Amino acid sequence: MNQTASHRLAPNVSLTIIAGFLGSGKTSLLNHLLTQSGGRKITALVNDFGALNIDSELIEAQHGNQVSLTNGCICCSIGDDLMRSLADIMRQDPLPDHLIIEASGVADPTRIAAYAAVDPQLRLDGIVTLVDAAAHQLHAQDPYLADNYHKQIEAGHMLLISKPDLVEDSQVEHLEAKLRASYPKTPQARVRHGHLPIEVVLGLQAETGEQTTPPHAPQILSTQIEDHGLASWSAHLHGGLSREVLAEKISSLTPHVLRAKGVLRDAQGAYALHYAGGRIHFEDLDVQPSGHFVLIGKPELPNAQALSDLFQTASA
């Protein structure tokens, strides 16, 4: 079985599972994510094509249960057989860079994540669970569905509070506090009409969960933008910055920081930083680091000046 050997050598496909009840905004989110692929070849496995409502200018071709987009993404409908749909995708050549599965409203996302455990080409990036702020009370008390609802939230590596605009702000805050009390390590973000930067959702790195905290630092040029109710701050950190110190600074920003990315260097050499889902991951690099550093978080993040100060003191 030669293909077996080749499977092992082939690159990993990252798997993101979007979970959440019927009507919680999975399709809207997916719709938005597919327009921001940024060069990634994303394949999305969805429940219902029709609901996707992809901009017709973006559609390149449609064959049966598959739609190809002009940006290289592909959408496939699951029908009623996720296992076979997934097997079909994973037999394709070339493989996608990233696979997003829209779980059915009552699916247990850990069951879907389990496929990544046995497929050498599939790597679980994360489970993103949408929590409908407007329907939370109903779902949490549904006599038939409450257990499934809690199971989905528990499984999430990130919780997205959808439809925050439909209820009082205090109600959303109450929900967020409640979720934080139960799942203190799971990052949260609000999402309106599916509008969210793709970096927040993809790259959670759930599987490579080990937090490596090795060792220095920078001159800062920074900008801060607010978009979709999220704050984003980017900077060029010139000079060295130790991995340990960087990890410490990022941790000090929890729970307001959601994602961080950077290509930096320290005494040990160049490295890439990924922070997602509450976990920091460093990767050694052979390239000249650009010093580029990005933080995405909630509006509660310190302002640009404060952030510059924070990372300035970290630099040596």
Place this chain on the structure above:
Amino acid sequence: MAHILAQSIIRHKPILFLSKTCALVLSHAEAMLGLGHFEKGESFVSTIYQAKSIRTMDPHQPHATHIALKDRKILAVGTAQDVADWQAAWGPLELNTDFADRTLLPGFIEGHAHMMEGLLWDYHYVGYYDREGPDGTIWPGLKSIDDVVAHLKQIQATRNDPSEPLIAWGFDPIYFEGRRMTGADLDAVSGECPVAVLHASLHILNANNFIMDAADVKNADNSEYIRRDDSGKPTGEFLGQLGMYMAMRTTNLDLLAAASSPKTLQTFSQVARQTGVTTCTDLANPVPEGAEVAMRETVEKDSFPMRLVVAFQGNSLPPEESVARMQALQDKQSDKLRFSLVKFVADGSIQGFSARLKWPHYYNGAPNGLWYIEPDRLREYLTAFTQAGFQCHVHTNGDECTEVTLDAIEDALRAHPWPDHRHTLQHCQMASRAHFKRMKTLGVGVNLFSNHLYYWGDEHRAITMGPERAGRLDDAGGCLEEGVPLAIHSDAPVTALAPLFTAWCAVNRVSSTGVALGGESEKISVEQALYAITMGAAYSLKMDTEIGSLEVGKRADITILADDPIEVGAQGLKDISVIGTMVDGLVHLNKGRDA
């Protein structure tokens, strides 16, 4: 009154006789034109079969000895004394005594099976119980892991290409004390090719180390679906669809390919024939575009010994598209192939702990099961199909799921009243008397999974349901007492396709170790069980005007048995030999039986 009546009968007799003579002439004319002949297959114009006993399931005439067939239909049913009248009325009828020592019943109808039964016989059966293959070969049950390994070793030694994947099915370790099968066991069969053993439930798979090495069992968090030994090392056993996925990825085989290939259909029909089934369901099939044409080509052949009722898998498409697809299938039907049902699976299985149960849920404390379709979505589908006038069959295993499905049906019927919808609950294993009462009111029928009593009865008593609730598992007695139309089924290939065995289960209600489940109120009589596997199932498929009983005008679908089940009685029901069947009056004799 009696006197006048007698007179009138005498007076009218000559007139009746005259009209019969006309019929006789017509019949000859038809024969000459070839209208009474089959164009293909066995040649008979009109035949009277003499039997030792005929159990008709027709209350007007429950017992007979002679049956006349013409034009693929039943012309007359009666006794030796009627034959002369039939000959006079209908013209020359050939008397056939091939089955003079046999008992005839209406052709058995399996109201819940899967075409996958036909596919699995491409692989190797390794179940605990003896199972009859499509060619009549009895595959003896394998009583230990060592037996299974030895059997597979023997197969491996004789294969033309020993590097091809070796797939076995039907394995059920419930019956083995102590250890479970491991990758090392299957490496003993071969370490040079993929070896996979699929469990009877179809939800667990054991793999050899060849497959394990090719896969990359790396995510330790998911131990729920990967069985591990005490040291945390995966044993080669995978739960859910995970094992199947892994085997498919490793072998590049589509193990459970959409089963509408002619070969799969043929095998399926042969298994059916061996057990006396003349109409069988495939519950369900997504019927991809074009599949209906391929199926019809195979099924239409006179040599194909079975009517096939395909249930369209309703949630394979969104509601509107799904209804449209079902509408498009309607004119693709024929006498032998139907696309008349829509199927939904609303929850999982009790033994897999994925059925939705009411409080207090699982006896062993396992968390409540899974919805396979969310209740609101189910309501949406049922409403759409009720409006469009299509009969729906819904898989509901747990009692909570049964209740939610009844709610959804009630809502659909409020929106679109339909007196004879005959929506049917499939499996419906944990329904209570209150549920049956509600089904009666709503006009909902039920098809119970009676084979579970035998195969998983002990497990339900000890682990899933506890003794009290296991006592009302598949309560056929309660169902009939509450007046709900009843069918019973095998869910083949999950358990063996064999309606007489299913009937035996519903009548005797004992587990494989002989432990009784429930009492007399849950049992049904032999007569009621035979009705359930004929007329009961025909009613559930809305085919009771065509098949299900032996009465004038119905299709000539007949099951030929070695002995009369009414005389054999409750205990021996499952052991009665099936000689063969007739479908449309064409005889299909079983392999390995003397006519």
